[in-house]
Amino acid sequence: MADGITRVAVPETAAKGEIIEIKALASHPMDNGFMFRDNGTRIPRWIIHRFEVDYNDELIFAADWHVAISANPYISFHTIATESGTINFRWFDDNGDIYTESAKITVV
Amino acid sequence: MLAAPLAPAATFAQGWAAERYQVEDRKSGYLYLGDQTQALQDDDFLNHAFFAVERGAELWSAVDGAAGVSCASCHGDAAESMRGVTARLPRYDSERDGIINLELLINRERERKLKAEPYAYESEDLLALTAFLAFQSRGIPSEVEIGGAAAPFFEKGREHYFPRRGQLDLSCTQCHDERDGMMLRGDRMSQGQTNGFPFYRLSWHSMGSTHRMFAWCNNAMRAEPYAPASEEYLNLELYVAWRGRGLPIEAPAVRR
Structure with missing residues (x-):
């Protein structure tokens, strides 16, 4: 599995005040720490534990994730298109890696 | 011997276009999925x-x-x-x-x-x-050549499909022809069509090839699996592809 590969969907254009859907998907094994390899050693916990979204540098959505979130976590949420700009996505994983993705939106 | 049949596949698979997933009596594994898993396959954004x-x-x-x-x-x-x-x-x-x-x-x-x-x-x-x-072949009906020089290998593939094997003494056809749509413990058996391969298998959390699936099936019936890319599995792959002739390529599919 290619780790830390992410994909987002944001409408390219939206009317001001329109409710838009934002989708984000990350490729990640989300090992819960309770599984064992064939040789009996434990697979350490390795999950994305936090997900954040900024809309023009203002935090509009965040989620704390725990074990039992499935591999390749997908999330979608709605927000209001207020102004043109950039939407930034951040996934924080247990190894300290931060995966980022950004998308532009034009509000007319 | 196995669990009693539940509703036939077509009644719980919703929103499917018949010609896309079924040709005559040959049904894609898609029709044996629940709504959520179908939705996962249908959306190219979501499809892992x-x-x-x-x-x-x-x-x-x-x-x-x-x-x-x-x-x-x-x-x-x-x-x-x-x-x-x-x-x-x-x-x-x-x-x-x-x-x-x-x-x-x-x-x-x-x-x-x-x-x-x-x-x-x-x-x-x-x-x-x-x-x-x-x-790149999505939507194109599967059509393999089984005549001519391929014929003896096709026959070997067919011969692999019908004999019982393994400790559970099961053959491919007993699950995939005689009992498709029934439950095998928590899982609904499909016809075992390969038009969606390579696929993303939720229970593996990863992609898999036809040969990995063959090996998984062999293990599940407690038979010794053959090696990937072995002649046995290649011949079987040809037979199984012919079994699903006419089914449009669905790859990359999502299965349980």
């Missing part, structure tokens, strides 16, 4: 297999090996040059004097044209490239 497809697209145009070329150097745009290729595989190959499939063709081209190391069977890169190539 598209991580592999994207990776495959990168590999397609990435220069690798001593010859300093990529797949795209010769074949150009895969959407054009590779359209329909997967639908006609596996096929007879005179050089091997046996059946060749997409995985082995890729590796042969890598060795010859790219002068690169072949991918390990079931490696992430090979799965990515096969997913990318199979995706």
Whole structure:
């Protein structure tokens, strides 16, 4: 599995005040720490534990994730298109890696 | 012997276009999925297999090996040059004097044209490239050649399909022809069609090839599996592809 590969969907254009859907998907094994390899050693916990979204540098959505979130976590949420700009996505994983993705939106 | 039948597949599979997933009595595994899993396959954004497809697209145009070329150097745009290729595989190959499939063709081209190391069977890169190539044939009905030189190998594949094997003394046909749509413990058995391969299997959290699935089936019936790319599985792959003749290629599919 290619780790830390992410994909987002944001409408390219939206009317001001329109409710838009934002989708984000990350490729990640989300090992819960309770599984064992064939040789009996434990697979350490390795999950994305936090997900954040900024809309023009203002935090509009965040989620704390725990074990039992499935591999390749997908999330979608709605927000209001207020102004043109950039939407930034951040996934924080247990190894300290931060995966980022950004998308532009034009509000007319 | 096995659990009593529940509703036939068609009644719980919603929103499916019959001609897309069923040809005569041959049904794609899609029809045996629950709504949520179908939705996962239907949306190319959500479909986890598209991580592999994207990776495959990168590999397609990435220069690798001593010859300093990529797949795209010769074949150009895969959407054009590779359209329909997967639908006609596996096929007879005179050089091997046996059946060749997409995985082995890729590796042969890598060795010859790219002068690169072949991918390990079931490696992430090979799965990515096969997913990318199979995706180019999406919607094209599967139609493999079983006559001529392929005939003896097709026969061997057929002969593999019917005998009982393993400690559970089961044959392929007992589950996939006689009991498709019934529950096998928590899972609903399908006809075992291969038009969606390579696929993303939720219970594996990863992509898988037909041969990995064959091996999984063999293990599940407590039979010794054959090696990936073995003649037994290649012949079986041809027979199973013919069994699903006419089913449009669905790759990359999502299955439980």
